[in-house]
Amino acid sequence: MMEMLRRPGPWIAVVLVALAVSAPGWMGAYFLGIFTTAYYFGVFAMSWDLLFGFAGEVNFGPTFMIGIGAYGAGLLNNAGFGIPLCLVGGTAAAVAAGALLALPALRLRGPYFGLITLVAVLLLLDLIVIFANITGGEIGMMVPDVLSISASVNYWYALGFLVVSALILFGLSRSSLGLILQATGQDRIEAAALGFNVTKHKLAAFCVSALFSGLAGGMLTFYEGAASVDTVVSLAITVQIVIAVVFGGRRTILGAILGSIFLILFDELLRPLGQLNTFVVSGIALAVIIFFPDGVLGWVLRPREPR
Amino acid sequence: MLALQILIDGFAVSALYGLGAIGFTLMFGVSGVLNLAHGGIMLIAALFGWYVAAEYGAGPYGGAVVGIVAGLLASYITYFVVVRPIQRSRAIPKVEEEIFILTGTLLWGIMIQVGMDYLFSNNPVSMQPLIPGVVNILGVRTPWNEVMIAAISWAAIGLLWLMVNHTRIGKQLLAASINPRGLTLLGFELSRIYLIVWTIYGLLAGLAGVLLASFFGVSSDNAGNLTASAFTIVILGGLGSVQGSLIAAYIVGYAETITAYLIAPTLRPIPALLILIVVLYIRPQGLLGRR
Numbered sequence: 001m002m003e004m005l006r007r008p009g010p011w012i013a014v015v016l017v018a019l020a021v022s023a024p025g026w027m028g029a030y031f032l033g034i035f036t037t038a039y040y041f042g043v044f045a046m047s048w049d050l051l052f053g054f055a056g057e058v059n060f061g062p063t064f065m066i067g068i069g070a071y072g073a074g075l076l077n078n079a080g081f082g083i084p085l086c087l088v089g090g091t092a093a094a095v096a097a098g099a100l101l102a103l104p105a106l107r108l109r110g111p112y113f114g115l116i117t118l119v120a121v122l123l124l125l126d127l128i129v130i131f132a133n134i135t136g137g138e139i140g141m142m143v144p145d146v147l148s149i150s151a152s153v154n155y156w157y158a159l160g161f162l163v164v165s166a167l168i169l170f171g172l173s174r175s176s177l178g179l180i181l182q183a184t185g186q187d188r189i190e191a192a193a194l195g196f197n198v199t200k201h202k203l204a205a206f207c208v209s210a211l212f213s214g215l216a217g218g219m220l221t222f223y224e225g226a227a228s229v230d231t232v233v234s235l236a237i238t239v240q241i242v243i244a245v246v247f248g249g250r251r252t253i254l255g256a257i258l259g260s261i262f263l264i265l266f267d268e269l270l271r272p273l274g275q276l277n278t279f280v281v282s283g284i285a286l287a288v289i290i291f292f293p294d295g296v297l298g299w300v301l302r303p304r305e306p307r
Numbered sequence: 308m309l310a311l312q313i314l315i316d317g318f319a320v321s322a323l324y325g326l327g328a329i330g331f332t333l334m335f336g337v338s339g340v341l342n343l344a345h346g347g348i349m350l351i352a353a354l355f356g357w358y359v360a361a362e363y364g365a366g367p368y369g370g371a372v373v374g375i376v377a378g379l380l381a382s383y384i385t386y387f388v389v390v391r392p393i394q395r396s397r398a399i400p401k402v403e404e405e406i407f408i409l410t411g412t413l414l415w416g417i418m419i420q421v422g423m424d425y426l427f428s429n430n431p432v433s434m435q436p437l438i439p440g441v442v443n444i445l446g447v448r449t450p451w452n453e454v455m456i457a458a459i460s461w462a463a464i465g466l467l468w469l470m471v472n473h474t475r476i477g478k479q480l481l482a483a484s485i486n487p488r489g490l491t492l493l494g495f496e497l498s499r500i501y502l503i504v505w506t507i508y509g510l511l512a513g514l515a516g517v518l519l520a521s522f523f524g525v526s527s528d529n530a531g532n533l534t535a536s537a538f539t540i541v542i543l544g545g546l547g548s549v550q551g552s553l554i555a556a557y558i559v560g561y562a563e564t565i566t567a568y569l570i571a572p573t574l575r576p577i578p579a580l581l582i583l584i585v586v587l588y589i590r591p592q593g594l595l596g597r598r
Contacts, residue, residue, distance in 0.1 A: 056402075058410070110406075115538055116584065118535060118538070123580055275421055279425070282417045290392045293398045293407065
């Protein structure tokens, strides 16, 4: 416990949480909305980091699970179910789809795994467009219910969800699952030789990632009152998740939150640049990859945590 | 009649796909780099070529030359600004180099796409045909341009084959793809070989981009899809196998053409994706992959 208190990580987290909790008191509704989106994004990014940072798998298909969570929840809502049931249903669909994808995909490695997850997203995009009569196609699908119409209540939902997800994912990453995943990511054969069931652990990580991605996708749908290809399935979302994780620091889980907030805030601040803001944000992330491969949080924490 | 049309169109489309994919697969085979900015580089060649051809009145051939040069420059920039710093970084562990190159080139590809969008907008543009007119092949009216594009693609592929198998430089590339350390022990500089492979890659991607602009037309929105289809073809054929990529290009090209003609043009990309999934499950290393 004393050991914990001497490390900066938990303290940074405490300060940030205090700032975040007090935000509705001093922040305008416009910025509350921006942070609400950033928090959901943070969950996307943390779930992705569990696979990328720990298991060393480049999953180009986070939006496959996010999209299924979002559209699953939306379709159920349109069928007349209440929000909690829709979220459960959407999440279950995302986990099932994630497992369906992961079971065979995890036999593949590196670029093969990346491609098959990418293909899953492309197929989902095609399916949404083909079944436009129930999904709304490229325009998007409206849902009848929303979480709340108050900016601060929506903010609380998002913050609460983010904190709970962060605690669970961070805990998992520090548990034996995280260690085994990390070992697998670094040397798959040696990890297997030590007697760990590599595939089982990766599958578990994939399902956990799918669970949080799907749930976050569903909640985002009910926050925005709509699910659309551009907000939950598009490859641009995948790129943003990648940026958030590498910027914040891979293999830190919490860095992903910082990265997401940076990303969404910058997107907002650079709005005057028009289309070029994506150019600038991607450029910054590229520079971070090349010069600080451990990301911002990784770089801050490194002197205290020699690897 | 329809069958013949599919045969001819599919042949030309597939030849172009093959040309677009072999640079990508050669790059992986020799230097182990999967360049996710591939579509972006083709886009640069296509858009600069089109711009010079249309706005400066350089004509399709002048445009093509400028486009290929632009592709080559884009390839060098990708290597020197993105890939080499990652390969040389001491902060990045060797085991993670691959995922860093994937994410680095992914971001770079996005930067190219947005940059091109800014310069040229995302309106689809088409380069004038390299050669006008229509030819009647066994009753099927085919644009000369289509014939020409298939011929150029195969000529480029043939040249590459000759170079790899029958020149000194080509043999060095081949050796680098089999055993890079052995090659350095024989006194060859790997960095020189990488530079050569990026040069060949840039020329191939540039040519493919220009032909693409002349055949289908391009828009800056296509960058992601271009990368994805090259990636699909290369994995289907087996990473690093040039022959495999060509076979895969024909499978994908014909699957798309048949779907577009017989079922519906909107379903065009789907069969190729399904074939890819099936092949990866049954034979993860691809059709001719070595692993």
